[in-house]
Amino acid sequence: LSKNGENFLDCNDVVLNKYGYAKDELISAPAFTLYIEKEWKQLSNYLNKKSIIDSPVFTHVKKSGEEIIVELHKSEITFNEEQALLVIARDITKRIQAQDEKQIVQEQLYQSQKMEVVGKLAGGIAHDFNNLLTAINGYSDLALKKLDKDNDSYKDIKVIKDCGERAARLTKQLLGFSRKQIVEKINVDLNKTITELEKMLKRLIGEEISLKTTFQSPSCMIYADKSQLEQVIVNLVVNARDAIEGYGKIMISTTKEALTKEFIEQHNLNASNEYIKISVVDTGIGMSEEIRRKIFEPFFTTKEVGKGTGLGLSTVFGIMKQNKGVILVESEEGKGSEFNVYFPQIITESNVNEAKIFDSENLPTGDETILLVDDEDSIRNFLSEILEERGYKIIEASNGKEGLLKFKESNEKIHLLISDITMPKISGPELVDELRKLQPDIKAIFISGNVDNDFIKKHTSSPNTSFLHKPFTYDSIILKVNEILNK
Known part of the structure; x- marks a missing residue:
């Protein structure tokens, strides 16, 4: 020069x-x-x-x-x-890229470790909350069924029930990012799901923000839990809405992606390279690199006090990990943000049966004998009351050891065990094993507010064993009991 x-x-x-x-x-x-x-x-x-x-x-x-x-x-x-x-x-391009990739891996490991620690805490909190909510929602449900809608107390109790259901959704989010949310996977068309949500999403974002959807293919099928998928979409759109000041745009698109081997290895994905990408792009304020590094942390929020829980994006992060996918974000201050989530394309044609439609005013009854075991008095009392109301004979026990003793002392055949999972002295699964040594055909329903899919696969593979997640409703427990007794 x-x-x-x-x-x-x-x-x-x-x-x-x-x-x-x-x-x-x-x-x-x-x-x-x-x-x-x-x-x-x-x-x-x-x-x-x-x-x-x-x-x-x-x-x-x-x-x-x-x-x-x-x-x-x-x-x-x-x-x-x-x-x-x-x-x-x-x-030095390759050297810098290698350093960047190493930093990304280190950040992912750090994020996963933090999520693991907070996830354990969240799981414990969710378990305690769900026990309380089972009683709160259950008794409010029971009271509503006993009252006429024009009764002065009906509206008050309905408010209690509605608040309880909102709290139940919050614990579901806690379980979502702790990766302990129960997953019920079916074949889901992403495009159809987004279209079904579109009307609600427009109400959520308000009239000043426009929403546009673009689908590369007529159909994008994945094997996933539909409620989790809806959580991902809604949380990302709400996050985009909150990033926009005044007028703006949110764009949702789906595309089929053939991922590179390097991308798959970098983000610890499945060997298959066929993925569906959902992109949520906004014209909001964007974010700094410092904020971008923290957005998936539980309870981290840039919103004013009282206007955000800090659970939205961390829930999405947990759901994507649970579904063997990944979420990535690109953002620059003043230039908006783009969130990309990758789901594996459908790899199985299996599906679950559609839920049966039932009339809550005409729930089934029965006359079988049920052994009810739970160390929470409020839950045990609630279940005993509603099951006896439907004609069942109930034998109660406050722990597994007492349940085993009452089973041995019973003079009549016990058709069904309803048991909590985590209890002092003898756990729910241990109790089932002991009872089936004495009576191989006894049926069982596990109830819990904090259990993962590995437990479900291990302990409910038999048609004589089922699971119901706390908090459950009056209707759901009656239907579950009727379902397993009539299998």
Whole structure:
């Protein structure tokens, strides 16, 4: 380069081959030719000894437009009997990419470890909440069934029940990011699900924000829990809404993606490279790199006190991990954000039966004998009352050891065991094993507010064993009992 660093004087063949220029195109061209505009001032300072950095890093642009990262070294020389600068550029693109990938992996590991710790805490909290909510929602449900709708107390109790159901949804979110939410997977068409949600989403975001949906293919099938999928979409749209000040746009799109081997390994995905991508793009305020690194942390929020739980994106993160997918985000302050979630494309044609439609005013009855075991008095009392109301004979026990003793003392056949899972002395699964040694055909329903899918697979594979998640309703427990007794 010339002494002041403004022009090229000469270059070797490696430069020509690497950057795609002919020699006469570079000679006498401005030195800035190979640099992106925002680095011109930094380059000028370096070449004119105004920078204290010995080996600065710059972005070079090839003639094709491809960018590479280089490390510069300069020295003063004599060229054609004039003072000049010899600048050596070393391509460090692969090294930087490797460092970036390592940092991404480290960040993912750190995030997973934090989620694991908070997930255990959340799971414990959800278990206690769900026990309380089973009694609150159950007794309010029971009271509503006993009252006429024009009774003065009906509206008050209905408010209690509605608040209880909202609290139940909150514990479901806690279980979502702790990855202990029970998953009931079916074949789901993403496009159809988004279309079904569109009307509700427009109400959520308000009239000042427009919502546009784009589907690359007529159908995008995945094997997933539909309620979880809806949670992902709603939470991402609500997050986008909150990032927009005044008027703005939210765009939702679905595309089929063939992921690279590097991408799959980097994000610890399944070996199959066929994925469906949901993109949620907003024209909001964007976010800084510091905030972007924290957005999936439980309870982290940039909203005002009382306007956000900080659970929305962490719930999405947990759901994607549970479904062997991934969520990524791109954002820049003042330029909006783009969230991309990747679900594996459908790999099985299996499906679950549609839920049976029933009349809550005409629930089934029975006359079988049921052994009811739970260490929570309020839950045991509630279940005993509603089951006796439907004609069943109930034997109660407050723990597994007492339940085993009462089974042995009973003079009549016990048809069904309803048991909590975690109890002192003898757990629910241990109790089932002991009872089936004495009576192999006894049926069982486990009830719990904090259990994962591994437990469900291990302990409910038999048609004589089922599971019901707390908090459950009056109707759901009656239907579950009728279902398993009539199998």
